[in-house]
């Protein structure tokens with residue numbers, strides 16, 4: 052089976068401050084996982100704020116250098132310093148979808164201008180008919196059409212519609228992989244599921260793999276095939292999404308699941324955090340431990356006991 056994406060033992064350290072107050076932040080530590088080229092999937096990265104999700108995504112997109120390890124896309128090293136042609140070819144295959152669609156579009160520019168310039172760039176053409184066709188096809192894939200979008204500015208659309216336009220833009224080069232960093236967190240709660248379902252249909256109907264980055268366990272449970280849970284830069288648990296979320300093993304994964312607000316518990320007045328779980332999860336921070344493969348197909352980080 053061939054590999055679409057191979058993240059091999061990747062770490063990222065940021066150095067901050069001057070000569071005298073130098074501080075090193077290890078944003079990602081020894082992350083490894085791979086996606087198959089034959090079996091499209093939604094692969095989710097979950098973790099609290101600052102756990103390294105975005106840094107990992109930026110390295111996969113070639114927007115950030117890795118400090119150690121390597122990332123291969125279809126066997127070729129992802130390299131942000133590769134020449135213009137090589138970068139363009141890579142970007143046609145791995146497209147980002149960002150969190151805030153209102154930031155992704157300039158409020159003074161009509162939406163179709165973005166779609167047009169992406170089509171021109173990746174299809175290497177100035178032929179208006181070809182560009183219009185590519186834009187319309189991409190918009191149809193997300194449940195819109197060029198007729199509906201033409202002439203409109205970003206503020207004339209809802210957050211959900213605009214995020215659909217951002218996803219349509221990303222689909223223009225027909226990429227096999229999308230990296231969606233918190234794509235629903237800025238969209239109204241009532242429209243969120245339509246975007247989540249859209250990601251699902253991109254996988255099921257178009258064969259696009261998606262790396263879905265989120266804080267939200269509920270949508271992760273609903274759409275993911277596999278997931279990794281990250282705590283302060285380290286993968287603490289990885290495996291089939293339902294296996295992991297039905298019965299999380301690592302203390303941090305259990306804490307995350309335990310922190311999800313259940314309406315039943317809230318109704319019963321059971322909202323206090325469990326201090327012993329918080330302590331257990333915090334005790335693991337900074338300890339490398341070892342990610343151990345388990346017979347049920349998941350991997351869980353374990354620590355030596357004193």
Ligand SMILES: Nc1ncnc2c1ncn2[C@@H]1O[C@H](COP(=O)(O)OP(=O)(O)OP(=O)(O)O)[C@@H](O)[C@H]1O
Nearest residue numbers: 065067076078098099100101102103104105106107
């Ligand atoms: N350019 C940078 N320079 C210095 N430190 C950085 C930089 N980018 C990220 N970091 C640090 O790396 C760590 C991981 O950050 P990252 O943004 O990847 O986390 P995250 O899980 O995506 O968080 P969030 O959910 O809030 O977006 C944090 O401690 C952050 O402060």
